Amino acid sequence: MNRCAIFDCDGTLVDSGNTIHRALGLAFADHGLTLPPREQAQKVIGLSLVEAMEQLAPELESERHHRIADTYKDAFVTLRGQREVEEPLYEGILDLLDALEKRGWTLAVATGKSxxxxxxxxxxxxxxxxxxxxxxxxxxxxKPHPSMAVTAMAECGASPERSVVIGDTGWDMGMARAAGCGAIGALWGYHDSAELTAAGAQVLATRPAEVLAFAERMVAA
Structure with a gap:
C-alpha cells in the first residue's frame, strides 16, 4: 500500500491570496456589493466558490451566490488573460516535493480551485x-467534506492510515479528519494556528521543510 501526501493548493502550494482577493473584489463590485476586508475575505479561501460566497454574503439568496461565483470565475480568467495572476510557489515547496518523492510518497492535490x-x-x-x-x-x-481526499487516496493506491493532508485552512484539516487521514497544518497560509488546531490539525508546520518529518512520523515506511 502506497503512502500518499495530499496537498491543498491556494495557501499551501502557492501564495494566490492577492489575486483571489482582487478577483473577489471585481466580482462583488460587478454585483453592486462591497467585499469584506481582506483579513475576513481570505478566511474563505479553500472552500468551493458557492460556499465561499455564502460565507462572504450570507444575507443574499442562493441564486445570487451562484451568479457571483460565476462572475468571479470570469474575473479570474480575465486577469489570467492579462497576465495579472500571481500564484508564486511558497519557498521550500519544490524541495518538499523532491524530498517526499525521494522517500517514496505518492503526491496528490485536493483544492477548491476548478x-x-x-x-x-x-x-x-x-x-x-x-x-x-x-x-x-x-x-x-x-471541503471539509472528505470526498476529495477519499478519491485521491483511491487513485494513489493508499489507505487513510497511510495518508496525510497538508493544508493551511480549517477546511483542509476537517477534510483530513473526516477521511481518516493525518492532518498537518501549514502555518504559512491563510488560517492561524488556533483555527487549524480547532479544526483537527494534529501537528503544525511553520515552513515546508518541517512537513516531511511530521509525515514520516505519522506514517511509517
Missing part, C-alpha cells in the same frame, strides 16, 4: 505531472 484553474497553476510551475491525483471543486462537494 480543474482549469489548477491545471494552469501547476503547469505554470512545471509540477503538474508530479501529482498522481488532482481533485477539484468541479467534481466534489466543498
Amino acid at each position: 480543474d482549469r484553474g489548477l491545471r494552469h497553476c501547476l503547469t505554470s510551475h512545471g509540477i503538474h505531472a508530479r501529482f498522481v491525483s488532482l481533485q477539484t471543486a468541479d467534481r466534489h462537494p466543498s
